[in-house]
Amino acid sequence: MKKIILFILISIFILAGCSNKDEKEEYPVYEGTVVYKTDQNDLYKLFVLQNISEEDLKKGNLEYFVKLAQDQPEASYYLVEKETYESIEVGQKVKITSGFDxxxxFPPIRFVKSIEKIN
Known part of the structure; x- marks a missing residue:
């Protein structure tokens, strides 16, 4: 009887570890325009808004952009690597995949998994 119970328990553990399910996490993806860049204490951040006109982009400053962000729930700072920070300019449209954390x-600061320039 003990051997049967032991066999069943071992079988359960083996079957649980052999799942066919290919679980791929779907990270959130955001698109927008880089409106501001900042680097402080070796932290490189891009401020991205989803909706901004060329006129607002040219005349705006950080305070103005934060005000615009209040109506855009996906507006956020994104932490990026130094190389990415240097390769992306203000006004560039981007597609960002971020982590869940x-x-x-306000605006929130998100961690970038990948970033892609959009023409």
Whole structure:
């Protein structure tokens, strides 16, 4: 009887580890325009808004962009690597895949998994 119970338990553990399910996490993807860049203490951040006109982009400053972000729930700072920071200019449209974690602030600070320039 003990051998049967032991066999069943071992079988359960083996079957649980041999799942066919290919679980791929779907990270959130955001598109927008880089409106501001900042680097402080070796932290490189891009501020991205989803909706902004060329006129607002040219005349705006950080305070103005934060005000615009109040109406855009996906507006956020994104932490990027130094090389990425240097290769992307203000006004560039980007597609960002971010992780699920974010720092609580307004606008939030999200961690970038990947970033792609959009023409």
């Amino acid at each position: 974010q720092l609580e602030s």
